[in-house]
Amino acid sequence: MLVTVARQNSTRVAIVEGETTITYAELEKQIFALSAQLYHRGVRQGDRVAVFLPNGLDFITSYFAIVGLGAIVVPLNDQYQQTELLHFLSESRVSMVVATQPSAAVCRQVLLSYDSPCLLLFVEDREKTTKSGSGDVFIAGIDPDTPVMYQFSSGSTGRPKRIARTHRNLVFELNSLVRTLGLTHEDRFLGVTPFAHVNGLMRSMMASLRAGATLYPVPKFERQTIAEMIQEQRISVFIGVPFMFGVMAKTNYGRRLDFSSLRLCISASAPMPPKLNRQFYEKFGIYVRQLYGSTETGTISVNLSTEIERSLDSVGKPIAEVEVQVYGENGQQAQVDEVGEIAVKSPAAIRSYEGSEEPARESFRDGYFFTGDLGRRDQDGLLYLVGRKKFLINKGGYKINPLEIEALLETHPKVEEAVVVGLPTSFGDEKVKAVVVLSGPCTEKDIIEHCRGRVADFKIPSLIEFREALPKTATGKIRRSFFAPSTQSQ
DSSP: OHHHHHHHSTTSEEEEETTEEEEHHHHHHHHHHHHHHHHHTTOOTTOEEEEEOOSSHHHHHHHHHHHHTTOEEEEOOTTOOHHHHHHHHHHHTOSEEEEOGGGHHHHHHHHHHOSSOOEEEETTTSOSOOOGGGGGGSOTTOOTTSEEEEEEEEOTTOOEEEEEEEHHHHHHHHHHHHHHHTOOTTOEEEEOSOTTSHHHIIIIIIHHHHTTOEEEEOSSOOHHHHHHHHHHTTOOEEEEOHHHHHHHHHOOOSSOOOOTTOOEEEEOSSOOOHHHHHHHHHHHSOOOEEEEEETTTEEEEEOOOTTGGGOTTOOBEEOTTOEEEEEOTTSSBOOTTOOEEEEEEOTTSOSSOBTOHHHHHHHEETTEEEEEEEEEEOTTOOEEEEEESOOOEEETTEEEOHHHHHHHHTTSTTEEEEEEEEEEOTTSSEEEEEEEEESSOOOHHHHHHHHBTTBOGGGSOSEEEEESOOOBOTTSOBOGGGGSGGGSOO
16 A cells, blocks of 8 residues: 555655655655565564654654564554553564664663563664665565554453454555545645554554655644644644644644644544634634544544534544444434444454453444444434443543553552542543552652653553542442542542
């Protein structure tokens, strides 16, 4: 797919990163060069290679160089700390990690505990060019139904499930996105949502390249930098998370910005509150469209209504060739405005979780993936999300398993037990709150410092409450419903 697009758009600009501008022809050469180096270092079809990089040209070339060999990409958040990184390397049986020099210390420390041979390649050390024949190392006969990448999700039990999406899954989703959103080579994409996350990876990085458009990757969200980039580079497509749009809407830039180049602002990974959406529109003159998807299914739906101001809280209608049903508690299809569980049938969706039979029986039935999300459809066929069965915390689009944070907190010598919950924010996502029972003197600062360096910063609780005891059921289980937002003082 990439080679076809690159040769159709060879002289067009593919990537603009700072002062560096790369055409599609140059991008193809860099990918071939890295692919040859990976091959000579022993990467073969079916091998698992982790990409532990921030958004940027190196992430893009690494991803496609691995894919070109028929190997499996394992994109990992570059904020992960040692314990997290070791877990995902072990679960994926990774044989190589592609990283940057600033992450050398954490990578080397992790590999000391990793129980399989694993090479470490730093992007700063690799060659940028290679001989013209290096494209021959690409595998021509890759089975489209073999995995192209591994990602991870956690269910209501909190146990991570490995998700293997195939070449066929991804190509379908990208073709459907291009068709549904009307993407063209004239578009200019802002690539600020992390490429290690399904939203940034598929709907920014990959969709831009599939359309032959120009991508402006940004490693970190900074409101002033992003605003200036949209204005100066005439960005036309900005796909992000509610937090980003909310922060920009609330920021006083000291001058009126020209965002007239934007034709699509799309928010995914968490609900976008209508109030924030209206604030964004008042400041920049464009509404944010909500998109719904999951790691298991890819993109499901997007709100492209011509009367968007009347349906700001809707995630719209399914993208091309994707089917969505809402099932009530009786197992029958729900009526108009009746709430039920959302089920998705899509060529982009996986058919089961790898190495896990029980979740497969629960989630995959009759050709549908049952998402665990609750929703309803209105009389116009627009889909609305109203809740979820799962108790994961959604912070800025990142899904946080509270059991992981609870286990970490309870390793503190002064913590007797803890429960971690998500509290709604004005940005439509959640912040992490820990309720802790102590066995001795301890402060909020002590708790936070205990977490720092052990998990990614976005997982560290921003609110800590100390209690003498946690409410429990007769069988001794913590009553999580007691901590529901409606019962908490904000």
